[in-house]
Amino acid sequence: MGDKTFAIGNIRPPFHASSLLLRWTENCPWNRCNFCTLYRGGRFRVRSLEEIKADIDVVCYYRDLILERLRDSDPRTVRRMGDISASISREEKHCYYMVLNWIVSDKMKTVFLQDANTMIMKKDQLREALCYLRRKLPQVETVSCYGRADTLARFSAADFRELKEAGLNMIHSGFESGCDQVLALLNKGTRREQEINCGLKIKEAGITYNVFYMPGAGGRALSEKNAQETAAVINAIEPDFLRIRTFVVKPGSPMWELARAGRASAGAAALPADAANTPGAAGAPEAATAQTDTQDAVAAQADTPGAAAASVAALPAFSECSDLEKVREIRSLVAALDERLGTYVISDHIINLLSGVEGFVRSDKEKILSYIDRFLALPQQEQKEFQLARRMCVNVDYDEMALLPENYRDQIRSLVRRADTAEKWEETLRYYLRKYI
């Protein structure tokens, strides 16, 4: 084997920290969401089957090498890279440690396929790549990737079943919102109808489905609507997981300018047509997506005549929600979830203020609501001290503040005192929040 590297992207969901990362596509085929700068400047590309298979072969090479050493060595010696090759490159070292971490921490159970929308691959190519992966890495239990709602909506339930048989058994989708007005504001390029359409088919196929929601994404004016309409989408689909990702405006993003201008109009583009319902675009995903230049395909899709264009003038001005308003929005959403749902709600990111918003809707809804209510009922000073501590990356919950050293709490109190107006206070919180995005 010549080149002993395989492609690894930068972005993955937090809970895939120990998963094997395989980059089957590069960057984002949409790349226009107002709030996101993750793949700005990166040209989208689907990697060839040859490249994907060669990457898996390299993983197997490192896996066999490491397992061989683990059989008769102290695991600590395996961490030493120098004795594998004197001339190993930095890239090879990176790949080696990725596989080592996957073996030691994940027990070779999970693979995450990067980048932002792997589901845009042609179905046959995706299936062949999955079959190869499963054949070469038979210990793997979960293979997952990101998929945008508009892309996923083009698959039939039979397509999803076929892909599941080939080995894809988990999909993550950044819905962000179930409200069309908010989606237009974000220039997400998707619609709630597509979210419901794809969600039902994915569930029908028995694929584990993770949906992401961003409280605060609609700003003040759309906050309650965002909660109610997102809850309605979740009630319709019953995804396995609803993962909360608090909305934060990122410097350098178009949303930053919108927030600064206080208007949502500038930069919000037309919504794309629902490919599944557009004459001539119906059918298998491979018919709808150009393989070699998907950016162009998506651009064409957004320009499709008859697309449900959002009336830019109709969008309300964007006024950022305060930290507490986002918490209230989460409360509204949880309250509106159908108590029969088997969905697991989870707040699994430091960007969320309340980490304890977690549990099955069916059995834990009241517990989650009263947890949020207890926080909202705290005296303002206690609330603020906790907010600031959490935003400064102190991993405590609001009822654990007494665990912090007194001198640290004094520093927090002093910062709270200095932010003596509502605007200064929110800006202080945002300053720390931006460090996470």
Ligand code: SF4
């Ligand atoms: S689809 Fe995802 S990765 Fe692509 S621009 Fe939107 S948020 Fe960013």
